[in-house]
Amino acid sequence: MIEVAKRVLQIEADAVLALQSRLDDDFCQAVKMIIACEGKVVVTGMGKSGLICQKIAATMASTGTPTFFLHPAEGIHGDLGMLSRGDVVVAASYSGETEEVCRILPVIKRMGLPLIAVSGNPQSTLAIAGDVHLDVSVAEEACPLGLAPTASTTATLAMGDALAVVLLEERGFKAEDFAMFHPGGALGKKLLLRVEDLMHVGDEIPMVAPETLLREALFEITSKKLGVTGVAAAQGELLGVFTDGDLRRIMGQGLESLQQPIKQVMSTAPKRILRHNLAAKALQIMETHSITSLFVFADEESTIPVGIVHLHDLLKSGVV
Numbered sequence: 266m267i268e269v270a271k272r273v274l275q276i277e278a279d280a281v282l283a284l285q286s287r288l289d290d291d292f293c294q295a296v297k298m299i300i301a302c303e304g305k306v307v308v309t310g311m312g313k314s315g316l317i318c319q320k321i322a323a324t325m326a327s328t329g330t331p332t333f334f335l336h337p338a339e340g341i342h343g344d345l346g347m348l349s350r351g352d353v354v355v356a357a358s359y360s361g362e363t364e365e366v367c368r369i370l371p372v373i374k375r376m377g378l379p380l381i382a383v384s385g386n387p388q389s390t391l392a393i394a395g396d397v398h399l400d401v402s403v404a405e406e407a408c409p410l411g412l413a414p415t416a417s418t419t420a421t422l423a424m425g426d427a428l429a430v431v432l433l434e435e436r437g438f439k440a441e442d443f444a445m446f447h448p449g450g451a452l453g454k455k456l457l458l459r460v461e462d463l464m465h466v467g468d469e470i471p472m473v474a475p476e477t478l479l480r481e482a483l484f485e486i487t488s489k490k491l492g493v494t495g496v497a498a499a500q501g502e503l504l505g506v507f508t509d510g511d512l513r514r515i516m517g518q519g520l521e522s523l524q525q526p527i528k529q530v531m532s533t534a535p536k537r538i539l540r541h542n543l544a545a546k547a548l549q550i551m552e553t554h555s556i557t558s559l560f561v562f563a564d565e566e567s568t569i570p571v572g573i574v575h576l577h578d579l580l581k582s583g584v585v
Contacts, residue, residue: 273407273415280403280416281423288427291397295355295381296431298396299330302379304351306332309340310383311365313414314357314421321355321425328429329438337365345372355381359401359417361389370394383424385417399424460547461540463582464561464572465491471573472497475504475528479515482507482527491575493558496531501569503560505531537562540571544584547574 299306306325310318318334325332335347337356348354354373358366361384373380374394382395385402392398401424407415432438471489473482475496485494492509507527515522515530538547538559547559561572 276405276407277416277419280420283404284401284420284424284427287400292399292428294397295399295428296435298353298379298381299428299432300435302351302353304349304353306330306353306355307335307348308332308355308357309335309337309366309369310357311337311363313418314359314363317418317422317425318355318357320422321357321429324426324429325432328433329436330429330432337363337369340369341365345369348373348376348378350376350378353379353381355383356391356395357383357401357421358389358391359385359414359421361386361391363391366391383421385420399428458544458582458584459540460538460542460544460559460561460574461572463544463578464540464574465489465578466572469573470570471495473527474499475531476526478524479507479512479527479530480523483512483523486512491558491573493573494527495535495560495570495573496527497569503535503568503570504528505533506535506558506560507531508556508558535560537570538574539564544574544579544582548576548579548584551576551579 306322308318308322308325309315315334315336322332322334333347335344356366356370356373361382367390370380370391380395381397381399382391383399383401384391385400386392387398387400401417401420403416403420405411406413406417469489471485471491471494473485473494473496475498477496482494486492486507486509494507495503496505496507497503505528507530511530511532536550536554536556536559538550538561540561540563550559551557557576559574560570561574562569563571
């Protein structure tokens, strides 16, 4: 069983790698056609190719290219009304002769819509009808009978991904743009939640003066329940931080160590985060420096914190 599985993966891997040598001017023209599209990209295909086309359409839509899937069998029974001037059509059929796909080609041509043909046969009806042709032919299917679409559908999917990612790059699509289309789940939280959405503000910020004795600072750390206190000048400028971990190390020197002012034992180079930064960036800083809290500032020049964010806040929000 393992050997058969390995053979399948090898055949499909070879099929994808073989596509590299076929990336030519037609591929570049396909990208330019979609970039210039004033309407929507319509992806169509039948059977297994149709399922792959649905994924291609979903990937394009989520990466900045307005796209939807048109079922060709439904198309010849009225759904061709989805097409409009300014659209670009991407049609996939490995043989290039799928009846339902071929039957909608005259309408596409009559409407003057650019057609990107995706098939494994450059001489097929679909390939000849296309303004450009993307060759996804494979040496063999992974199916030992040579019947079930396996390597060919994998190749089609990979070509679709290549097209979507190149479009993403050409459009200058950024993580912030991606987040707009993915507001749900953990991914959406990582891309949308900002530090200012989670931070503690006002009286919730633990803060003491430099001359505060450690035994008094202990009450601030305990009452604010964040395991840390900032040390600020009279004008509010953050001078340093002192954590419960620092406290445990100091306590090892004896109770008399609690009588010293906090300025003598505070950390004078506290890590910081800006309020507009993504919460995921706060998590990255915490993990890098093995800390659990970050003081939040309005901008790079500011020295007065506007809040504080704790690892627990990130955990509760679902960012972690």
